[in-house]
Amino acid sequence: MTDHIAWEDPFCGEGNNCFRLGTDPQGNAYIAIAGAEDHYLTDTREALRTMILDIKAGRADHPL
Template sequence: MPDITWEAPFCAEGNNCFRIGTDADGNAYIAVNGQEERYVADSVEALRTLITDIKAGKADHLL
């Protein structure tokens, strides 16, 4: 497992809390809070787009 630095959890009303992390190589990670060992990895820009879409209500059923 890479050495990931996790940010504070983001929690929306009625949804799971999730966390965003990065590693020393600039890769980005997203995981449900409390389950950081099971993460999705992608570029920072791809995960930023995913979160922006979720917050806009386009993909809230994914989390």
């Protein structure tokens, strides 16, 4: 159940899937394909932040 996760608005890369980032009250970070938030990856906020910054900077392909 993802009721405890506060999801941000979807981020859609050009030609890629849209994904969403979220956090919970304990500070854990989550990432999911928009519309499929029940199936998510979780890691530390810093790890996911680094991955997203690399994607946005073009150093990595989309993760999902």
